[in-house]
Amino acid sequence: MDWSRVKNILIVVFIILNIFLLVYLYISHEESAISKESVAAVIEILGKNNVIIDRDCEIPTYKKNTPMLVFKNNDIDKKKIIEKLLGKDYATEEKDKEENENRIIFGEGLAFTYHNPNPSDDIDINKIKNMEKYLRDFFSGMGINMSQFILDRHIEQPENDMDTYIFIEKYKNYLVYDNRISVSITPGGIASIELNIRKIKGFTKKASPIMPAHQVLLKNFYKKKDITIKCVDLGYKGFENEYGEQETKEIFHGPAWRIITSDGTEVFLKAYDGEEIM
CATH class of the missing domain: 2.40.128 (Lipocalin)
Known part of the structure; x- marks a missing residue:
């Protein structure tokens, strides 16, 4: 067998293949x-x-x-959430819980709203970075993992002496708009929470x-x-x-x-x- 001839043929094949790939990549880039x-x-x-x-x-x-994103409902530890927001004395498995005008309403999966018309803590709400850390630690205390959430918006409401922090989950460089935590906070503490988090399973195989x-x-x-x-x-x-x-x-x-x-x-x-x- 003439190995030098085979070698030359292989070199030509590789050159043609590389040219084809370069042309394909160029066309794909131009189309997109x-x-x-x-x-x-x-x-x-x-x-x-x-x-x-x-x-x-x-x-x-x-x-x-781009494919679609697939979810399923999260499990939720209602007792832990109630303990954190209303205190251990009120930690029950009831669907909704209200005490001294503080109210939690649970939805399906990991979803709830919380309202406290008279928060009585003492919080400095003027430093955004400190407040972000405070809120992340607060939700961690309820067993809610915020490691994949970004602070999407900070809205000041000086007329109400209140700030609203909105966190949104980020999954593989995409924002997941409905996996959202909105917290309104005053110098007295957290006045309201709206939380909805579904568990992400992944992308569909088909992309459109x-x-x-x-x-x-x-x-x-x-x-x-x-x-x-x-x-x-x-x-x-x-x-x-x-x-x-x-x-x-x-x-x-x-x-x-x-x-x-x-x-x-x-x-x-x-x-x-x-x-x-x-």
Whole structure:
């Protein structure tokens, strides 16, 4: 066997294969790439109606086939939560618990609301980093793991001497908008909690094309006027109100673009077709 000839043939085959892979990668990049010109054109069109993209807002250029996210309901230790919020004397397994106007209402899985109209602690709410650590430790004391949650927004309400902290889970670089903890706190302590956390099982095997952010903005905002868009990001959002589903049932959320305007309004838009999630 002429090994030198075989060697030359293999070298040619590898060169052709590398050229093919380079061409394929180039074509794939071109098909998925979003030009700066197309984004700039949308910004210009929206600007004619005074729909302004804030200078600190970067419009994402993400355009990949994206799967859905699969959940199931979490288990919950109601006793531990009641002990933390109402004290050990009131730790029962009742669905709802109220004592001295403090109230906890449990939903399905790991979900509850808590209201305390007269908190009586002494807390310095003026330092955000300290408050974030305080709240993470507080929820850890209820057995709620916040390691995958980010502080999404901090809203000051000086007229009520109250701040609201909103935490959202982050899963593999995606925000999970409905896995959310909202806490309103005063110098006297925690006044209210709204918590809903479903257990993430993972992504579906099938991934579908999505509309890029600039096209979704154009579809939904080109007829609106006098709006400043502060933030555009991508995550997962339920398309329907699934509160009260059976615990064993799998729940699917789809990818969604979130638009936050200057007044704090959140608008959620399906990434698959750009339709608003009501």
